[in-house]
Amino acid sequence: MVDRLASVILPVHNQADHLEALVRDYRDALARLPMRHQMVLVPNACRDDTPGICRRMAADDPLMRVVELEQGGWGHAVRAGLASADGDVLCYTNSARTPPQMLSLTLLYASSYPDVVVKAQRRIRDNWRRQLGSLLYNLECRVLFGLASWDINGTPKVFPRAFGKLLELTRDDDLIDAEFVVTCKREGYPIIEVPSTITVRHGGSSTTNYGSAARMYRGAYALRRQMRRRP
Secondary structure, three states, rough: OOEEEEEEEEEEEOOOOOOHHHHHHHHHHOOOOOOOOOEEEEEEEEOOOHHHHHHHHHHHHOEEEEEOOOOOOOHHHHHHHHHHHHOOOEEOOOOOOOOOHHHHHHHHHHHHOOOOOOEEEEOOOOOOOOOHHHHHHHHHHHHHOOOOOOOOOOOOEEEEEOOOOHHOOOOOOOOOOHHHHHHHHHHHOOOEEEEOOOOOOOOOOOOOOOOHHHHHHHHHHHHHHHHHOOO
């Protein structure tokens, strides 16, 4: 796997307060892995200096690329990053909540099992409201789509470029993670889930609230209709 390139897509949103330190820690962790790597930063709908910080870091690092987006949306940023990535192995993750050791662990699994999808499975959340909301959403997805996963939204998610249907995802919102897992089931892409008990947020503020959670619950039904129409 040493000769293969791993592209790590990091959507970033208003993270100027901690982004440089986080990326530095990611670079150190990736440098110790038995594979070449590329980092794709995707600042989206930022109202602080996050895009400028991304540009400055990329100017000093040939292994880093920046894709700037005016429009927000988790899925929009993930899809843009994947479209720009060069890697044989592709990874995207929530940069505000993924510590370097978890990123390293999932990529190590991917290097050992090159023909599977590897994703994190969060075992706990940082408060009981998130725990309950996540439980309800994952139960809904398990029922609607017949999925086995208990953490649809868990990242990092790592997969080989050969799993081409995962490069054809269409959602621009948080439902992209459900679309990802449903696509794996439909295409027969095997999934390994790596347990994670880390809940610390690096900085910034979460964009998840009661309104966005309700949209996800409703969106799961819309996604089922969408996937049924898809050939």
